Structure formats: structure tokens, C-alpha cells
Amino acid sequence: MTLIKGAVLYGEGDPVDILVEDGQVAEIGELKKKTGQDVIDAQGLVVLPGFVDLHTHLREPGREDTETVETGSAAAALGGYTAVFAMANTDPVADNPVVVEHVWRRGREVGLVDVHPIGAVTVGLKGERLAELGAMARSNASVRIFSDDGMCVADPLIMRRALEYSRGLDVLIAQHAEEPRLTVGAQAHEGETAARLGLAGWPAAAEESIVARDCLLAGHVGARLHVCHVSTAGTADVLRWAKARGTQVSAEVTPHHLLLDDDRLNTYDPVNKVNPPLRTSSDTKSLREALAEGVIDCVATDHAPHAPQDKDCEWSAARPGMLGLQTALSVVIETMVKPGLLDWRGVARVMSERPAEIAGLPDHGRPIAVGEPANLVLVDPKATWTVNGARLASLAGNTPYEGMELPGVIKATLLRGKVTARDGRAVR
């Protein structure tokens, strides 16, 4: 039993006490400590539903030198997450029940966060023929999201079939929108910065054209579609249009695309290399507005650990991706809460409720109310912290926020009533 003393629900109204018992919220009100209760002093803290990340790379199996289910789960718990979806681009690829069940089982063994494996849409992420979506959906891992993330399902016929087929399984196809013919050798957002730095361009239209195509395909076959890591103002416009005409499309934006822009590339430090690439400051502004408006449904980290030798090299040789789990909330506070684009209710919506709904997770993103699962995160909204990659829980340290002072400190995370992170330490 845990008693949370004096937290403010969604940052609204007076502080209350929350009693957590048997994995659920048992009581809310002014409560007295009883013997046997673990007390969390939550004076001045905001309590939110535990976060759900639709886009995490846990690197297991295959690159356990950069992240494992265990270290990634710790990073997730410390970042306030109670559920994460692990992308399929592992080695071997998660395109079969054996790999997805391994990831799922490791997640349960570690127990810090609900780890839901994402299955590949196509065999080996090659985009040529559908993976056995049904076998993965019916496996113990109950895969509910499929994505070739890292690669785009570029063939329009394969994408159409994937969307069509997903309807019969009631699963979701999440697309990494990148027209490969328009991004051959691409290294950076195609624009002024890339032109000056001599980096091959990744045009916004390579993302936008695939999103537009997929929205039309999803509408045509009556399927749901999820768009990964929206990075351009134009994609937000396409989504606004598709939603207005009734397409069942949802979309995520990463914290780094909300905060960072391609001005960061001037040093050629590949810590800033990510796919899709950092765009312009005008894109970040549009993405923030689209997230506030609900055109973009949620925030997803695209947490992507990489080994030092894959980052501390020349730009074109570096792998794309950056850590995100432990910095996500702080970046959302910096970009959305501080400018007044979202209140704490809004944060709960984009980081917990909507992603849980999109993924169909019944026990996450629930209201903070009696009888609901105690998946909670306690945030100190006034405190700040300085990011130090070496001290993050991930094995890799490739954070673009190194040395930055960010607002908002996560004081505790609870998964079904069990404390998984407290005062900066993961608790197993």
C-alpha cells in the first residue's frame, strides 16, 4: 500500500492524498497514514497518468551493447512511462512470434514498464511481402501495432494490403513516412542549412507525399493508420485535411522535433543526426501548434540508443537517432506547457491518454480516479535538471540535450501501484 500525500491531480485544484492498494487507486481525499503504508511526500507535485510511448527502440535482440529491455525499461520508468512499444527493427527483425515473444517476456521479467513489442509489417523490413501479422497478433505478445520503422513501406500495393489486412486483426499499421526515391543518400533537411553544409537533402515532400498517399489508402480500404514521427508543417496540413474528411488517422511527434531545428547541424556533430531529420524553426512552431490543436495526437520519443563509435564519427557515417525516454516530459514542458500551448490535462492527453487509446491499451491512460489502475507519475513542475548523457539509465549516451537545463523533474512512477522509479532511481 502506498499513500501519496498532497499531490495536485492534473495540476488543477487543491492538493489531495491518493491511496494506492492492490494496484488500483483505492481512495482520493484527505487521508491519514496507517501502519504498513509507504508514504510518498508529494507536496507541490503534479500527478498524471503514467505515460505511454508508442515509439521506442530497445535494441534487444541484436544491439545489447547500446540498450536492453532492462536498461530501456529503467529509462522509461525514470521518464514517467508505464507502457512502451518496442520497435521491430532489431536483429533479428521482430517479424515473427519468436522475437516478439522474447521482447514481451523480457519486459515482464524486468517489470519496470509494460513492454509491448511492435511487429514488422513486412518480412525483414524489406517492404516486399507481408510478415505473419496474424501469428504475431495471436502470440503471447498480442502484438497490436505493426511498423517497418526505420524503413518506409514504400510500395503502395504492399501498404494497401497491409492496411486492408490489419482490419481483420483489429491492429494498427504505423508508417515511417519516407519516400525512398526522394531520400537516396539523404543526410539533413533539404533547405538552407543542408545547402550550406553540403549535406544531401531530405525534402519535406518525401514525408508529406507518403502521408498523403497513406491517408488516401487508409480511407479507401477503411483502415486505421498511424503516422510515426511527424516532422514537417506540411505533414500537419495533410493530417488536418485527412482528419477533416473522416480518415481514421492518428499521428505522433517526437520531443526533439518540437524543440530542435537544423541550426544545430553547424558543428557536424552527429548527435543531432536523426531520421526524419531536424527541420526548420518554422516547422517546430507548426508542430507545436498541431499538437496543441490535436491534429497531431500524441508525443512519442523515437528513443534510439546508439554506440559511441556509431555517433563519434563523420556525419555521413553516423547512425540516425537520439535518446528520448528520460527527457520527453521535460521537453514537452519546455515547448508546450511553458508557452501556454498545453496545460497539464493536455500533457496527460498527449503523453498518456491518446497513445493508450491509439494502441488499444485498456489499463493505461485512464482517469486518476478510484477504482482505476494505479499507473501514475509524480512530477515536480518547478524543479529543473541538467541533462548528462552518461548518467541516463540507457547504456548509450547519445542525447542532443547534453548540458541543457530542462524544466520538470519526475519524482516517482507507479506501475499498477508498484513504485518503478523514485527520486531518480529505477526500483525493481
Added chain:
Amino acid sequence: MKHLLSCDGLSRDTATAVLDTAEALKQTLLGREVRKLPTLRGRTVITMFYENSTRTRVSFEIAGKWMSADVINVSSSGSSVSKGESLRDTALTLAAAGADCVIVRHPASGAAHRLASWLSGTHTSVVNAGDGMHEHPTQALLDAATLRERLGGLDGRRIAIVGDVLHSRVARSNVHLLTTLGAEVVLVAPPTLLPAGVNSWPVTVSHELDAELSAVDAVMMLRVQAERMHGGFFPSAREYSIAYGLSEARLRLLPDHAVVLHPGPMLRGMEIASTVADSPRAAITDQVRNGVHVRMAVLYHLLAGEEEVA
């Protein structure tokens, strides 16, 4: 000056100082039987070439040797690079072995910048001898030296840079340097060979070579790499040559004093007619000759210069 990484950010004063030194060195060596100065005796200069190159590598080597530096050439084949050593480790190794200056050519844009940041704790200077599609600062300096020589100065002069600007490090360095030195630059290319952000550059852009020639003081032809010809950037080599090649007929459109430059290697008959390349208007061998003096000047400013300029 600790490093020479790009012409972007190179001040007019620094660039002019390097060009003046190059000119002085040229005069000093003129007519000498033994073309060797003792200036960099005891200094070690290492060239690290990760791309094939004849003229740039040889030019740097001669520059170093004429200054009495010990010059060592490392190429990516026949070194630990072919065993998979990272650029960072190779750089740290060469610095630890005692290199005073590392001259690097690399296919990755930004490679020289990365090298400089890895070597920031050492005394080793880095010279960018061409990084991907980014910059080739000594090429721009030798172009500027040649133009100064032929035109008497760059202020107010109009220079056309013609061809594959998109993939050209020579074009990028020249845009920065020539405009810093007061010249007007017009880029002439089909839209497919211009970068997306070119409108923010301090240049004018044209797609019509014939319309530009009568008003320029110099025309710099860029090489069209073989792989671009089949990359869909233009329909055919023939069509490119007709629209953007410097033919004899086009040479006649130029003012009498105008100079023709080419960074080499040339594709005769493609971007430049053979007779044009060999005409007295062409300063192509002057460019190569000045390249040695400019690189001597760069090494001098990096290794012998007393003051930390930038």
C-alpha cells in the same frame, strides 16, 4: 589561424593576408634555381586523402617541401584505414605521432570540422583539402589568387560559376570567398544542379549561360562528375553540353579581358571545349601554379604565423 576548414566565416583580412603571402612567396621563388625556403624546417605535415586526387595532393606536397617541411602522405588504401580504423582514431594517431598539420580530403561533408574538434586538445592544425559536397577552401584561395593576378583585384568584379553547383565543394568555397573579397557571383546551372537553399546565398542565380557571359569578368566552369550524368539531373550529356558547355562560340561572347577558370580535372568537349581550355583566355595552368603558392601561404600562416588570427 589554427585551422583552415572553410571559406565560410573566413574574414576578408585573413583571406587577403593569405593571398598577399602567396604572392610574396611566388615573387621570392621566381627565377630561383633552388626552390626551397627554410621556413617550415622541422615541421611535419601529413596529408590524409580518403578520395583519389592528383593535383591537390601533389600541390600540398610540393608546397610543404618547398617550405622545407617533412611531408608524409597517407592514403586510405595501404593504411590502417583499409583495416577499418575510424577517422577519429586515425586522426588521433597521426597527431600523437607528431603531426604539426594534418591535411585531409574526405568524402563526408564536415569531416575536417570533426577532425578539428577531435584534435582540439592538441597542437595539430587541420587543413580541409575537400570534404564531401561542403568546401574546398584552398581551391577557392588559388582561384582568387589567379583572378587577382589576371584582373588586378576582385572588388566589384562579376564571376560566373557554371555547372554542378549542387554537388560542388569548389562552388561553395568560392561563393563565400569571392563575395567576401567584394566580387559579385552569379551561379549558372539547371535548377536540378542548384541546392534547395540557394536563394539565401549572396549570389544571383541564372539558368541561361548565354545571357550572362557578356557581363562577367571571369567564368569558372565546374566539372560534371560521371555519376551525375546518369543521375537524372539532366537528360543527357549532349543536352548539358549544348546548354552549359563553354564552347568557342560562347568564348566570343565574353568581354576581351575575361578569364576562364576550371578547377580540374576537365572533361574536354563536355563542360569545356578543348580549344577553349587551351586558349590564352584560360588560366587553368595558372590556377595549378598558384595553387602551390597559396598552399605554401596557408601552411605558413598555420605553422609559422606568430599571431592567432582566428
